[in-house]
Amino acid sequence: MLMSYAMYSGQHNHGMDALSIRYLGHQPIAIKTLLGSGKGQITFDRVAIDDAVRYAAEDADVTLRLWQAFKPNLHRVQVTTVYETLERPLVPVLAEMEMAGIRVDGQVLSRMSNAFAQKMAGLEAEIQEIAGEPFNVGSPKQLGEILFDRMGVEGGEKGKTGAYATGADVLEDIATLEDVNPKAARLAATVLDWRQISKLKSTYTDALQQAINPETGRVHTSYSIAGANTGRLASTDPNLQNIPVRTEEGRRIREAFVAGPGLRLVSLDYSQIELRILAHVADIPELKQAFREGIDIHALTASEMFGVPLSEMTPEVRRRAKAINFGVIYGISGFGLARNLRIPRAEAQGFIDRYFERFPGIKTYMDATVAFAREKGFVQTLFGRKIHTPEINAKGPTAGFARRAAINAPIQGAAADIIRRAMIRMPEATRDLPAKMLLQVHDELLFEVAEGETDRLITAAKDTMEGAAHPAVALRVHLAVEAGQGRNWAEAH
DNA sequence: TAGTTCACG
DNA sequence: ACGTACGTGAACTAC
Numbered sequence A: 001m002l003m004s005y006a007m008y009s010g011q012h013n014h015g016m017d018a019l020s021i022r023y024l025g026h027q028p029i030a031i032k033t034l035l036g037s038g039k040g041q042i043t044f045d046r047v048a049i050d051d052a053v054r055y056a057a058e059d060a061d062v063t064l065r066l067w068q069a070f071k072p073n074l075h076r077v078q079v080t081t082v083y084e085t086l087e088r089p090l091v092p093v094l095a096e097m098e099m100a101g102i103r104v105d106g107q108v109l110s111r112m113s114n115a116f117a118q119k120m121a122g123l124e125a126e127i128q129e130i131a132g133e134p135f136n137v138g139s140p141k142q143l144g145e146i147l148f149d150r151m152g153v154e155g156g157e158k159g160k161t162g163a164y165a166t167g168a169d170v171l172e173d174i175a176t177l178e179d180v181n182p183k184a185a186r187l188a189a190t191v192l193d194w195r196q197i198s199k200l201k202s203t204y205t206d207a208l209q210q211a212i213n214p215e216t217g218r219v220h221t222s223y224s225i226a227g228a229n230t231g232r233l234a235s236t237d238p239n240l241q242n243i244p245v246r247t248e249e250g251r252r253i254r255e256a257f258v259a260g261p262g263l264r265l266v267s268l269d270y271s272q273i274e275l276r277i278l279a280h281v282a283d284i285p286e287l288k289q290a291f292r293e294g295i296d297i298h299a300l301t302a303s304e305m306f307g308v309p310l311s312e313m314t315p316e317v318r319r320r321a322k323a324i325n326f327g328v329i330y331g332i333s334g335f336g337l338a339r340n341l342r343i344p345r346a347e348a349q350g351f352i353d354r355y356f357e358r359f360p361g362i363k364t365y366m367d368a369t370v371a372f373a374r375e376k377g378f379v380q381t382l383f384g385r386k387i388h389t390p391e392i393n394a395k396g397p398t399a400g401f402a403r404r405a406a407i408n409a410p411i412q413g414a415a416a417d418i419i420r421r422a423m424i425r426m427p428e429a430t431r432d433l434p435a436k437m438l439l440q441v442h443d444e445l446l447f448e449v450a451e452g453e454t455d456r457l458i459t460a461a462k463d464t465m466e467g468a469a470h471p472a473v474a475l476r477v478h479l480a481v482e483a484g485q486g487r488n489w490a491e492a493h
Numbered sequence B: 001t002a003g004t005t006c007a008c009g
Numbered sequence C: 001a002c003g004t005a006c007g008t009g010a011a012c013t014a015c
Helices: A005-009 A014-024 A031-035 A049-076 A080-087 A090-100 A106-131 A140-150 A168-175 A182-211 A248-256 A273-281 A285-293 A297-306 A315-329 A334-341 A345-358 A360-376 A397-429 A454-466
Strands: A222-224 A234-236 A263-270 A378-380 A386-388 A435-440 A444-450 A481-486
Touching: A014 A049, A031 A049, A049 A080, A080 A090, A080 A397, A090 A222, A090 A397, A090 A435, A106 A182, A106 A248, A140 A182, A168 A182, A182 A248, A263 A397, A263 A454, A273 A285, A273 A315, A273 A360, A273 A397, A285 A297, A297 A315, A297 A345, A315 A334, A315 A345, A315 A397, A334 A345, A345 A360, A360 A378, A360 A397, A378 A397, A386 A397, A397 A435, A397 A444, A397 A454, A444 A454, A454 A481
Parallel strands: none
Antiparallel strands: A222 A234, A263 A444, A263 A481, A378 A386, A435 A444
């Protein structure tokens, strides 16, 4: 059995300790007393066996006693079915995935780290040259002072700490000022390049090398089954749910995630699952029809909103509609859409108004969801998962956050429920296949399978994913799953 | 340890 | 008038 980093460092049961104190009136043995802390800290495999036994036995005992304490509550708040169908059976599935791990080629990562280091050194020299003085490029505070105080860029906004904001959106704006402030524009553009490489190196190519288990040659993440409020999983130590994919340079990191000898990686991901869920729960005829007919959903939205025939759709109009579709899922606001599309707020609000005019059922659904949350203090997914909304009746800016979260939760949560159902059925659905499920990335499952069995795996896993809502929920929209395969994750995607 | 930034869906 | 896209985790700086 593999020992996770969380176990080594004793970070896995702080939540349980608090529950034990609160509900059982019992302070469990603190892991710190066994491992020590600071320089002399040891790992769990070095703990004296008697101490380890006492600790582990108490851990199991507290778990049982907490279960006994909580079981009546499950029934009282009507989440027994959710617990028994979406939570408990997922635990062994996640355990298998964590133990399986995924093979990562450390040499590939090492070569990339070296290349990144060279590139960063060059960019750093360029940055110091433009700035006219040496400074820590990784310090947003120092960068802000140089751009806004020394180089005279206007419109700097300071955050809570009094430092100028220098996030990517700010730097991108400055980078367009070639005519007004060419030096600052070049500096901002170069820092953006440096930041991207720096991120890839520190968070991925460097950190992942450290995460390779020397015994397995594989990286073993930990999944939190209760990590996210909406029912999504969370992945930690390392997080394998945020491996780069959006940029070409970032995507190459996925080339280091490889299949074992004689094996292939297969990736299956739900296509537009959240918009499909929205089409179902809000019961929008046009959206349901578009999914039924396999029409490009963003193009359809654009066509409906802007009156452009599908045959005359342009990429720019489609891009706007896509941002609106995403915005709707997130509990759209004029401000947020304006910022995302970089258009005036009034214009963004106009888009939203037109969207709701064209799809009145969406507005009705959103209002009903918020009203439900206000009255009950929670919202629910199609599968009965409850997401609590304690701030929904708050005043001030908090109200806006709570409102948007309440709108998003049933949609994001239902998608999470569906992929959980697929994962729970997957061992049975693939029992005759030499395949292992390795990773879940919210709407994607990644498998490792014997060469020559990829087609059979894709058929079985795809069917399982596409049928995962049934029979609990009769979705009025079909679910579509796209599949890919390759020697590494970049190829498989 | 808080704040900032940025990687993903 | 205010301040906002939803959900996460990790690295880094600066206090």
